[in-house]
Amino acid sequence: MFGSTLLLALREIRRHILRSILTTLGIIIGVAAVVTMVTLGNGVTASVQEEISSLGASNFIVFPVRTDRGTIRPFDEADVRAVGQQIAGVTIAAGNVAANATAFYNGQDWDTRVQGVSNAFLEAQSISIEEGRPFSADEEQAGKNVCLLGLKVRDAIFLPGTSPVGARMRLGGVSCTVIGVMEERGQGGNGADDDDTVYLPIKNVQRRFRGNDNLDFFVVKYDTAYAASAIQDSLVDLLRERRLLQDGAPNDFNVIDTAQVNQALGAVTGALTAMVAVIASISLLVGGIGIMNIMLVSVTERTREIGIRLAIGALAREVRLQFLTEAVVLCALGGLAGIALGFGASIGLAAVIDVPFVFDPMINIVSFVFAAGMGIVFGYYPASRASKLDPIDALRHE
Amino acid sequence: MTAEPLIQLEGITKTFGNGAAAFQALKGIDLTIERGDFVAIMGPSGSGKSTTMNILGCLDVPTGGVFRFRGVEVQKLDRDQRSLLRRRYLGFVFQGFNLLARTTALENVELPLLYRGENKTQRRESALRALDQVGLVPWASHSPSELSGGQQQRVAIARALVTQPDVLLADEPTGNLDSERSVEIMLLLQRLNGEGITVLMVTHEEEMAAYAKTIVRFRDGQVERIEHSATALAQASGPA
Numbered sequence: 001m002f003g004s005t006l007l008l009a010l011r012e013i014r015r016h017i018l019r020s021i022l023t024t025l026g027i028i029i030g031v032a033a034v035v036t037m038v039t040l041g042n043g044v045t046a047s048v049q050e051e052i053s054s055l056g057a058s059n060f061i062v063f064p065v066r067t068d069r070g071t072i073r074p075f076d077e078a079d080v081r082a083v084g085q086q087i088a089g090v091t092i093a094a095g096n097v098a099a100n101a102t103a104f105y106n107g108q109d110w111d112t113r114v115q116g117v118s119n120a121f122l123e124a125q126s127i128s129i130e131e132g133r134p135f136s137a138d139e140e141q142a143g144k145n146v147c148l149l150g151l152k153v154r155d156a157i158f159l160p161g162t163s164p165v166g167a168r169m170r171l172g173g174v175s176c177t178v179i180g181v182m183e184e185r186g187q188g189g190n191g192a193d194d195d196d197t198v199y200l201p202i203k204n205v206q207r208r209f210r211g212n213d214n215l216d217f218f219v220v221k222y223d224t225a226y227a228a229s230a231i232q233d234s235l236v237d238l239l240r241e242r243r244l245l246q247d248g249a250p251n252d253f254n255v256i257d258t259a260q261v262n263q264a265l266g267a268v269t270g271a272l273t274a275m276v277a278v279i280a281s282i283s284l285l286v287g288g289i290g291i292m293n294i295m296l297v298s299v300t301e302r303t304r305e306i307g308i309r310l311a312i313g314a315l316a317r318e319v320r321l322q323f324l325t326e327a328v329v330l331c332a333l334g335g336l337a338g339i340a341l342g343f344g345a346s347i348g349l350a351a352v353i354d355v356p357f358v359f360d361p362m363i364n365i366v367s368f369v370f371a372a373g374m375g376i377v378f379g380y381y382p383a384s385r386a387s388k389l390d391p392i393d394a395l396r397h398e
Numbered sequence: 399m400t401a402e403p404l405i406q407l408e409g410i411t412k413t414f415g416n417g418a419a420a421f422q423a424l425k426g427i428d429l430t431i432e433r434g435d436f437v438a439i440m441g442p443s444g445s446g447k448s449t450t451m452n453i454l455g456c457l458d459v460p461t462g463g464v465f466r467f468r469g470v471e472v473q474k475l476d477r478d479q480r481s482l483l484r485r486r487y488l489g490f491v492f493q494g495f496n497l498l499a500r501t502t503a504l505e506n507v508e509l510p511l512l513y514r515g516e517n518k519t520q521r522r523e524s525a526l527r528a529l530d531q532v533g534l535v536p537w538a539s540h541s542p543s544e545l546s547g548g549q550q551q552r553v554a555i556a557r558a559l560v561t562q563p564d565v566l567l568a569d570e571p572t573g574n575l576d577s578e579r580s581v582e583i584m585l586l587l588q589r590l591n592g593e594g595i596t597v598l599m600v601t602h603e604e605e606m607a608a609y610a611k612t613i614v615r616f617r618d619g620q621v622e623r624i625e626h627s628a629t630a631l632a633q634a635s636g637p638a
């Protein structure tokens with residue numbers, strides 16, 4: 001009985017194929033929109049999370065900002081040392097200063113970015129060395145001409161298969177000895193490629209590339225037994241004190257809490273999901289009303305058929321099941337079409353906006369079940385109307 | 399005959415509408431129909447023939463009176479119970495054939511079996527047997543639009559027969575057919591009646607009524623006269 005009801009439903013849908021497609025368009029688009037948005041949302045989240053993790057494993061990033069008077073007061077090594085020594089719970093405080101330079105080796109050249117860092121900085125940001133060794137204490141102290149290469153720089157100027165460790169290369173007008181190569185990092189925050197860089201001791205970059213003792217920013221890592229807000233408060237207090245800021249004067253520096261950035265991202269994603277849900281529900285509601293409308297038309301068109309079935313001895317619930325099945329099959333097919341459309345659209349759009357395509361089986365299953373459920377919700381009224389027809393009236397219907 | 403009659407109508411009334419617009423179509427019908435009878439109901443237009451057929455076919459319920467089918471008081475049954483009676487014991491043939499369009503003759507005949515939960519092979523077998531009874535096996539895969547009126551009505555009869563009902567009800571089965579096709583249908587009904595099916599038929603034509611064993615004449619919502627034809631009398635006195 002159920003098999004033939006299903007067959008009958010498919011046959012009716014095929015009989016009015018164009019009408020069926022137009023009717024389910026709302027559901028197709030609704031489902032496709034949900035699948036696409038959620039899949040792209042997953043892709044965006046994945047790519048942003050990757051960027052955030054490339055901000056490093058540190059908890060705080062501190063950098064100076066322009067004041068009302070238009071000046072920037074940079075931090076220096078003394079500030080970093082003070083943070084490291086005077087705030088309870090801080091395990092690492094490490095500065096960074098960067099400059100652009102061209103790397104030369106053996107006739108090859110490559111425009112890149114040099115960063116003055118310490119071993120502590122590399123540790124705080126979880127940047128590890130693939131080959132070679134970190135800076136020695138002596139090299140850090142004296143700011144010697146030694147460097148650690150990012151993978152891209154190595155690949156750009158060294159022959160494939162050869163190890164650059166020990167080689168003497170040139171960065172702009174400065175020559176340095178390669179002591180190691182960093183592990184692959186991928187795309188970093190603020191658009192910088194963390195593989196396309198050369199690390200030197202801080203003092204070296206300050207003296208030979210920048211000509212001063214300034215730092216661009218510094219990172220702070222702390223013992224998780226301490227509250228983030230407490231550390232941040234002491235950090236701000238200490239820096240204000242060191243920069244002699246009057247009470248009431250605004251901070252001329254910024255402290256970014258990476259955990260908070262993560263949370264903010266979560267909130268944005270949540271809001272996006274809610275928006276998708278609203279759009280989807282409206283689209284599905286409209287689609288559902290379309291289904292209901294067309295099912296009512298179908299019941300009217302087939303009044304005589306219903307009369308024949310009732311006269312022959314069909315029970316009310318059998319007639320209801322027939323029309324309900326038709327509505328559910330229609331919606332389920334719409335759901336499948338929507339999923340297929342959403343699948344294609346999300347692959348295409350993911351490529352266009354350059355985020356990974358993250359397939360989420362759950363959203364596909366949920367959309368399908370939801371679409372089929374729409375058939376029950378919006379097919380019920382027309383179906384029960386069909387089942388309540390009076391056989392004599394129905395048979396007389398033209 | 400010791401068993402109760404197949405059909406018993408006692409004081410059946412039917413009123414359509416209510417209040418000032420109320421119209422009494424049946425004004426107290428008493429009628430008993432025995433198993434194996436072939437009844438033709440005749441009468442002027444509006445005399446209540448179709449209304450009576452609808453009640454007999456359990457498609458409608460009387461406003462008053464008692465309708466017993468195989469001893470069961472039908473007027474007390476609900477919609478679905480009457481549906482069950484129809485699917486088990488009754489077969490319908492309509493003036494307008496009422497076949498499902500774009501559906502083959504075979505599928506049309508199979509339809510009642512679907513609601514009896516029979517499987518595909520059973521359905522096919524029984525439907526082909528019913529089509530064979532009306533001589534339409536070669537037309538099994540044709541749809542109604544490809545069949546003549548007489549053929550369509552024979553498909554409808556096959557559909558009514560396929561469940562092996564006790565009673566075949568036909569409201570003006572030849573109303574849309576020429577006289578030659580009409581005679582074919584009458585001969586078919588007569589043969590089926592000979593095989594044991596009770597046939598109830600409404601007709602306007604005396605020539606068609608002549609094929610029946612009993613003629614019930616209606617006038618103004620009442621039974622005016624019941625006639626037993628010569629052949630019917632002859633058969634009744636035979637060794638039934």
Ligand SMILES: Nc1ncnc2c1ncn2[C@@H]1O[C@H](COP(=O)(O)OP(=O)(O)OP(=O)(O)O)[C@@H](O)[C@H]1O
Nearest residue numbers: 414415421423441442443444445446447448449450
């Ligand atoms: N659903 C209804 N509502 C109101 N009046 C009805 C309804 N059905 C039938 N009638 C009336 O009941 C009376 C009997 O109708 P019925 O159809 O039984 O007549 P009939 O004997 O079959 O006539 P005909 O030979 O024209 O088919 C008619 O006057 C008709 O107008």
Ligand SMILES: [Mg+2]
Nearest residue numbers: 447448449569
């Ligand atoms: Mg009539």
